[in-house]
Amino acid sequence: MEAIFHGHSFVELFFEWKRILIDPFIIWNPKCDITEQYYDDKPIQAIIVTHGHDDHIWSTQSLAQKHDCEVITSYELWKYFENVVWIKKVSTHGIGWFVMYDGFGVLFTQALHGGWITDFSHWYTTVAAWVIVSIADRTIYHAGDTWLFWDMKLIWERNIDVAFLPIWDRYTMWIEDAVTAASWIKAKYSVPIHYNTRDKIKVDDLEFARLVMLWNESVPKVLRPWQWIVLE
């Protein structure tokens, strides 16, 4: 199984020719290494969306319609996807629900983050989530845009192989908070995401790596777009 980083919060899980995309932000993402056309000859099995902010859903509509694949998200976003942007195949999770799909399982839990979304004429209130994906005997934690919260201490019980943690301080976690999260979650690998996409605020991913190494509860991996982790 490979977890490929495509910039910002966009992670692709690739296993036995199946592709699961988490938060596909391709158009308007200056750090994304691929275009939507990259997937033209590659079947997408599912798209998981943690929450409705632009930088997490931008390519969901076009990819879901083109590939006729399932979109997996919270109940509130399901209503938005179905009624506003006309995505037909949406699988909806209540917070705390674990659902088995064809070859992989998904758990959604509420993140400490906002969830307003607009179609430019109305505002919709949705929840923000983080997600755990079980696939090929491996467990992946994608934190969405959450801030540090105490319940993260319980995540280590799920034996996480790789944790994707946002480190951009204005809307998610400060580096120090993400390092604390990494030390609580104790994933085999901790990968920083959601930073330096635009130039407004710069954060130092190597500082994250240095501090995670210092705590010694997880191995930091700093990925550039189009780099990946192999989980055997």
Ligand code: NI
């Ligand atoms: Ni957000």
Ligand code: MN
């Ligand atoms: Mn975001």
